[in-house]
Amino acid sequence: MFGLNKKDTTLLIIVAALCAFAPFLLNPFPEGSDMAQFNAGYPDLMQRFVIFGIFAIGFNILFGLTGYLSFGHAAFLGVGSYAAVWMFKLLSMNIIPAIILAVVVSGLFALLIGFISLRRSGIYFSILTLAFAQMSFALAYSVLTPITGGETGLQLALDDPRILGISQTAQGNIPVPGLFGMEMRDSFEWAVGSWLFTFNFGYYICALIMLISFYVSIRIFRSPFGMMLRAIKSNQQRLNYTGLNSRPYTLAAFVISGMYAGLAGGLMASMDPLAGAERMFWTASGEVVLMTILGGAGTLIGPILGAGMIKYMENIISKINETILHEWFYWMPDGIEDLLVAMVYPFIGKGWHLTLGIIFMLVVIFLPGGLVEGGQRIANLFRRRKAKKDDTKGTTEPAE
Amino acid sequence: MEAIILQILNGLDKGSAYALIALGLTLIFGTLGVVNFAHGALFMIGAFCAVTLSRILTLSHEVIDPTRVDFLGNPLKVDVPYLYDWFGVETGDMIIDWAVPLSILFAIPVMIGIGVIMERGLIKHFYKRPHADQILVTFGLAIVLQEIIKYFYGANPIPTPAPDAFVGSFDFGVLIGFEANQIIYPYWRLVYFAFACLVIGAVFAFLQFTTFGMVVRAGMADRETVGLLGINIDKRFTIMFGLAAAVAGLAGVMYTPINSPNYHMGMDFLVLSFVVVVVGGMGSLPGAVLAGFLLGILESFASMAQVIDLIPGINQVIIYLVAIIILLTRPRGLMGRKGVMED
Numbered sequence: 001m002f003g004l005n006k007k008d009t010t011l012l013i014i015v016a017a018l019c020a021f022a023p024f025l026l027n028p029f030p031e032g033s034d035m036a037q038f039n040a041g042y043p044d045l046m047q048r049f050v051i052f053g054i055f056a057i058g059f060n061i062l063f064g065l066t067g068y069l070s071f072g073h074a075a076f077l078g079v080g081s082y083a084a085v086w087m088f089k090l091l092s093m094n095i096i097p098a099i100i101l102a103v104v105v106s107g108l109f110a111l112l113i114g115f116i117s118l119r120r121s122g123i124y125f126s127i128l129t130l131a132f133a134q135m136s137f138a139l140a141y142s143v144l145t146p147i148t149g150g151e152t153g154l155q156l157a158l159d160d161p162r163i164l165g166i167s168q169t170a171q172g173n174i175p176v177p178g179l180f181g182m183e184m185r186d187s188f189e190w191a192v193g194s195w196l197f198t199f200n201f202g203y204y205i206c207a208l209i210m211l212i213s214f215y216v217s218i219r220i221f222r223s224p225f226g227m228m229l230r231a232i233k234s235n236q237q238r239l240n241y242t243g244l245n246s247r248p249y250t251l252a253a254f255v256i257s258g259m260y261a262g263l264a265g266g267l268m269a270s271m272d273p274l275a276g277a278e279r280m281f282w283t284a285s286g287e288v289v290l291m292t293i294l295g296g297a298g299t300l301i302g303p304i305l306g307a308g309m310i311k312y313m314e315n316i317i318s319k320i321n322e323t324i325l326h327e328w329f330y331w332m333p334d335g336i337e338d339l340l341v342a343m344v345y346p347f348i349g350k351g352w353h354l355t356l357g358i359i360f361m362l363v364v365i366f367l368p369g370g371l372v373e374g375g376q377r378i379a380n381l382f383r384r385r386k387a388k389k390d391d392t393k394g395t396t397e398p399a400e
Numbered sequence: 401m402e403a404i405i406l407q408i409l410n411g412l413d414k415g416s417a418y419a420l421i422a423l424g425l426t427l428i429f430g431t432l433g434v435v436n437f438a439h440g441a442l443f444m445i446g447a448f449c450a451v452t453l454s455r456i457l458t459l460s461h462e463v464i465d466p467t468r469v470d471f472l473g474n475p476l477k478v479d480v481p482y483l484y485d486w487f488g489v490e491t492g493d494m495i496i497d498w499a500v501p502l503s504i505l506f507a508i509p510v511m512i513g514i515g516v517i518m519e520r521g522l523i524k525h526f527y528k529r530p531h532a533d534q535i536l537v538t539f540g541l542a543i544v545l546q547e548i549i550k551y552f553y554g555a556n557p558i559p560t561p562a563p564d565a566f567v568g569s570f571d572f573g574v575l576i577g578f579e580a581n582q583i584i585y586p587y588w589r590l591v592y593f594a595f596a597c598l599v600i601g602a603v604f605a606f607l608q609f610t611t612f613g614m615v616v617r618a619g620m621a622d623r624e625t626v627g628l629l630g631i632n633i634d635k636r637f638t639i640m641f642g643l644a645a646a647v648a649g650l651a652g653v654m655y656t657p658i659n660s661p662n663y664h665m666g667m668d669f670l671v672l673s674f675v676v677v678v679v680g681g682m683g684s685l686p687g688a689v690l691a692g693f694l695l696g697i698l699e700s701f702a703s704m705a706q707v708i709d710l711i712p713g714i715n716q717v718i719i720y721l722v723a724i725i726i727l728l729t730r731p732r733g734l735m736g737r738k739g740v741m742e743d
Contacts (some may be wrong), residue, residue: 067532069535143713143716353546353547354543357541357542360543
């Protein structure tokens with residue numbers, strides 16, 4: 001289907017189904033129950049899942065395929081956000097022009113930075129991209145305040161022109177981003193028994209765009225262009241000796257992944273129309289690296305898994321507090337309960353970064369292929385066991 | 401003229417910190433070939449060594465002071481540091497006052513220990529892995545170290561003052577024959593600069609004039625041959641890692657009076673230190689020191705009001721700008737050796 005082979009089509013359909021039924025899947029616990037805090041099916045978080053999924057998919061096209069580790073990818077996300085918010089300010093609250101401008105601007109920005117940074121490779125490339133991103137962050141924070149809003153961030157105002165739209169609504173409010181009359185924050189709530197499912201319009205727009213970007217990334221992975229990028233990763237020197245100039249390919253990959261980041265930034269601004277410089281800070285760049293590695297760099301589904309997992313952990317683990325821990329362990333003897341709570345406590349709530357760091361280190365050390373490799377190993381384990389069983393059945397007794 | 405000297409002086413203390421961290425980074429890179437993203441965390445741990453020691457020194461017990469009463473008329477309870485009991489009030493006060501310089505003695509063994517544990521426990525397994533993996537695992541380690549410190553010390557900066565003798569500023573201009581009140585410079589920053597020079601000198605002397613240093617330098621040039629000569633180079637490189645950690649830690653200890661330590665100070669310095677290493681030339685120790693001071697001074701020049709008026713925002717980006725220009729025009733860095741990580 002769509003020019004994909006059977007395996008990829010299945011993958012695409014699985015991801016599509018997961019996206020479509022996310023409001024159910026992420027809300028497995030009834031409202032008001034003790035476990036309700038682990039529900040992740042609220043619009044804001046679901047939107048972030050897919051937006052960071054797009055970001056990570058794009059990063060994976062660069063890092064997973066070419067092996068160039070960019071430590072400044074958040075700059076493109078930030079630029080995309082700014083572009084989108086400016087479109088909301090100047091043109092209209094329709095998200096289509098905003099997203100288009102976000103992608104175009106971040107693509108141009110990536111072209112500029114990539115043109116310079118890709119002259120070097122390895123650690124130098126990482127540091128160059130890091131330097132560029134930090135530079136953009138510093139500029140956005142200080143000198144470019146008329147464009148970026150500086151410390152407060154870029155926000156919509158009542159007196160923005162919005163040539164094609166309206167400056168303010170009849171009630172005198174700032175209009176909200178929408179798509180031909182539908183507002184991004186429109187939600188439909190469906191109560192089944194004690195469960196409450198929220199279907200958010202903005203989420204489905206994001207999910208649709210993520211599916212399209214996922215499809216494009218599959219096509220890139222399977223194309224001759226993708227093969228070329230993989231050749232660059234495995235041995236760039238040999239590629240150069242064959243007389244091929246690898247830079248146009250890496251630059252194309254860099255620009256594509258920058259555009260993905262811009263798309264994510266544009267969507268982020270569409271869901272919540274403001275943009276701040278902190279989105280470009282280098283920890284944000286580090287976050288997307290974490291997501292991609294955690295899920296599995298160079299695999300198709302990995303970055304989405306990684307993005308989902310990190311965002312889920314960020315929201316859910318940081319919500320757990322000491323009282324909840326005591327509730328969990330209440331059935332234990334007092335001393336052991338306190339001990340367990342004391343042991344777990346540093347890793348939850350505000351300490352979730354610690355958990356993240358530890359998980360990340362464990363993944364890099366033991367599972368360089370990320371969660372996807374972990375899944376494959378487990379699958380192999382079962383397969384081998386099965387194969388062994390078959391083997392024992394098949395052996396014939398030696399004749400006596 | 402006064403303004404120029406003032407800016408150079410202002411750049412020296414930051415430059416010293418950059419130079420010390422970059423020196424450690426280069427030591428690790430030159431010996432072990434590992435790109436250590438956790439080096440900023442080592443700097444931060446060094447700073448918290450000073451915090452820890454000053455807390456240990458002020459450990460106190462409650463004593464009832466019969467001469468004073470609180471507002472209810474009960475005898476007042478006062479906290480008395482154990483040091484007062486042991487050394488008397490005067491000596492005890494002096495020791496507490498000198499907590500930061502004393503932390504140097506405390507930090508050296510701690511940092512060498514942490515460095516050796518890090519190398520043996522984690523980094524050792526990453527020599528054969530690609531540079532990207534090394535960056536990632538040390539990045540993860542930096543997050544973990546940072547969060548551990550945050551858990552124990554909280555997220556707020558902890559003020560750690562310098563000894564009273566070095567608090568305040570003095571008129572540096574008079575010393576070198578300018579008018580009074582032209583060049584005012586804080587004492588502690590001068591101490592920091594002198595200390596940095598001392599540490600840098602000590603590291604170079606250690607490498608240059610001791611047998612151990614000679615072996616290490618030989619190992620940096622050709623690890624395999626040194627190994628074939630029957631020298632256990634791995635062990636020496638481990639010690640060098642500990643030494644590099646100690647250099648970063650000392651930079652952190654002495655920096656505490658300039659900037660109150662908080663858990664993310666390491667990361668703030670790390671990014672800049674990497675830029676410094678790249679500008680100086682990967683694997684070149686003199687290059688790292690030179691680039692550290694150079695960038696520190698450049699940064700302080702760029703933050704002069706006249707320069708900012710000319711090119712707005714230059715103070716924020718000057719270091720990155722210099723790094724980009726250097727990398728594109730002179731990829732090896734200012735003093736990089738030929739053939740070391742050129743691509």
